[in-house]
Amino acid sequence: MTGDHEDAVRGNQDAVVAQPQPGHGLEPAGHADGPVDPFADPGLEEHEPRPTDVDEHAARRAERQIAACFMLSAFFVVLFCISFFVFKIGNNPTTILGGYGASNVTLGLFLGLALLLIGIGAIQWARKLMSDVEVVEMRHPTASSEADRVATVEALQQGVSDSGIARRPLIRNSLVGALAMLGLPVILGLRDLGPLPGNKLSVTVWRKGMRVVNDVAGTPIKPEEVEIGQLINSQPEILFEKDANGQPKYAGTELLNAKTKASTIVVRMKPEDITPTPGRENWGVSGILCFSKICTHVGCPISLWEQQTHHLLCPCHQSTFDLGNNGKVIFGPAGRPLPQLPLMVDSEGYLAAQSDFTEPVGPSFWERGER
């Protein structure tokens, strides 16, 4: 096992290579006699034979172990196949084995063990039975030889001069121009990736008189049903309406797009806890206010309501808004107050919007303006 020589490389036994160490600037002394130079490379350690190198029994045992790994691996593959057919999947994987499902657990376990055993066997084979004589290989300089470099540069120059690109600037310049023009088809080709923004980010589906409805059932809300301290997730009524054919007016992507901007929350506080900014005095209905549900930071829907303090906390980055004080940011990274939807009571006594939001909702954007 230890006699695996090649001409180009040397193993530990015959490789007492004392390479001068370029770094430390000291010449290594000879090894033959005299005191050993502490800075000289003592060369590779002698190769220590492993038990499997010298003891045929140990080698046999290792061989059997490795083969056992491979055979066991095959056995686990069989178990994998059996599990594949035995364990039913579907419905709820959370019922068996703490949430992972018997099929998943057994398949993963047996596949994992089968793979692991192949790996363990192979590595054990390399460690126990393959030659562990270390081989020394000399490095070559990463760079090419000077002659190669010169030849390459010459060849390049020859090529350039043969092409005449330097002597015929008309050709060169017109080619560069033509290639640059090819950028235009690329850019134009991508133009229809999306429509232009227009004012889409500044408007929502809210309109004057549109009812504020419960976000699950779509039921309109009467002011007297809202208790002090209560928060109701709400949506504009139109998202629940059906058209003449009985189809929902908003469905699929359109519904999600509309909800992204129009989602609101309705909260009721004691009127004395509310300090409206000038112009917002009549935006509430007896202490009931309506705010955008979309965080002005990067747009998460806000959900955590602290009744006592009238604070609304965004779960994404913890921006906190004071709804008693016009949705002002009192903590966190959001830059602007939560937009407020002016409320009124319609002719049937339900909460409704006085208008659309008076400013864009959701995250800031460049063209947003100073509102």
Added chain:
Amino acid sequence: MSTATTNGKKAAQVHRPSKVGQLATWVDDRTGIAGVAKKQVRKVFPDHWSFMLGEIALWSFVVLLLTGTFLTLWFKPSMGEVVYNGSYDQLRGVSMSEAYASALHLSFDVRGGLLMRQIHHWAAMLFIAAMFVHMMRIYFTGAFRKPRELNWVIGCLLLLLGSLEGFTGYSLPDDLLSGTGLRAAGGFILAIPVVGTYISFFLFGGEFPGDAIIPRLYTAHVLLIPAVLLALIGLHMLLLVYQKHTQYAGPGRTNDNVVGYPMMPVYAAKAGGFFFIVFGVSALMGGLMSINPVWRYGPYDPSQVTAGSQPDWYMGWPDGALRIMPGWETHAFGFTLSWNIFLPIIVLPGLMFTILLMLPFIENWITGDKRDHHLLQRPRNAPTRTATMVALMTFIGLLWAAGGNDIMAIKFNLNLNYITYFIRVMVFVGPVVAFLITRRWCISLQRADRDRLLHGYESGVIMRSPEGAYAEKHLPISTGETFALTSREHDDIPAMPSDADENGVANHKVWLTRLRVRLARFWYSGNIETPSREELEAARHHADDELAEQELAEYHDSHVQHDRHGIETGEVGKH
């Protein structure tokens, strides 16, 4: 294939026209590959546990390709609305996107589908984590130095693309959590000055969420990014093979050679076996540990959110930066600039990535080192470098902690606001403190190495001196260890340039050179040089004397004067 004629048994085998030989001949007749292969077949790879980290990354990428292909057979990257009709009770009858419905189908109605989904996700974690740790190893040991700077750059790109690949991947199922992540990503893009709104509309095909983003991310996730990743990994490996692997200093291991096991058979068996280990571990994780149970989150709805929404961990640090940023916004000339988003999530990651990419070049500019380096350095022997990385890691680590500020607040019952204020301060103070401590620590370790060289190791034998004092006997270390410890390059500190060069010509960029020299001096300052040969011999000689004398003194119980050789060698045996 081999023409070695070392013993008769082998030679006989070679001359018999074996199947392998025939096949090799067939291939070589058509490709001429033997010329290239003859060196590679027995190519030497050095062995060390830390060289395994890159292998984990490589193999988990292969696992990702395999499991990912499986997933594409069922996953439908469409945002079209369907009503779920599959096996999972809780969501039956609910409207959702086809993408989410097919992710549920994969989890509940395809045998092994959930397993593959979970292996895929775990392998992705493994891939990125291994790349991170591998990169630390490369940096701390100076393996990025000439001639390997290009591989560092490729590695950085791999890390960036890997993170992007991860983000696009976990966005695909279109569940509530991933939709929330996309919503935030949309918000980030909107914060880019001037063009942000347009980029966002082009990316999402209109307003968020629209119906285009999932198919587009899918193309990026299964085609564009993996193709680039694959090409870069190939290049990474090619350079590695061409330049040969670095190694740690040791007896017989120098800057001019590489010592280890040959590719065939040892390295092939070990590395190949390791692939199965990585795959096996991912499979066990996929089977036994739940990850990203999308069915619990429900379909995406922009008005819903799960409390404690967190991105995948490798995206946690920019998220933390976002959390601790004050809410600054500028409104001017009818435009809005959101510093609170633009700085932490667009500028900062870009800046950090640029710094990471530039680290080898910055160091090289400072030290002016032009040599080829194939021997790895121990982190302690480059204190400023080590401290730089620890400072960066501290910065990232603190931001990462900030990304979990809500979780910390709940788990440790702390005030969220105070955690945020604390981290706001610490991101500036922490890295500086970490830098200083690490640097001192490294220098102390150098000092310990010097002591070990001069005075040897602690033998564990307690000696009593004639005065009655007890001390531990030190014994000299082996020549091999001495060689390894002294295999350090000498610091090459440049001289401060004068205003004019030797010919009296005014030196124009002198301020730049001076800055460089000052930085170089700082870079090397505090380093403890390895002892000179004289010092080492004197110390050894002295130690021998002292040991002999002490042993003698035990006999004669007499007072002994030490000859100090005029060298400060410390109190040998009298600590």
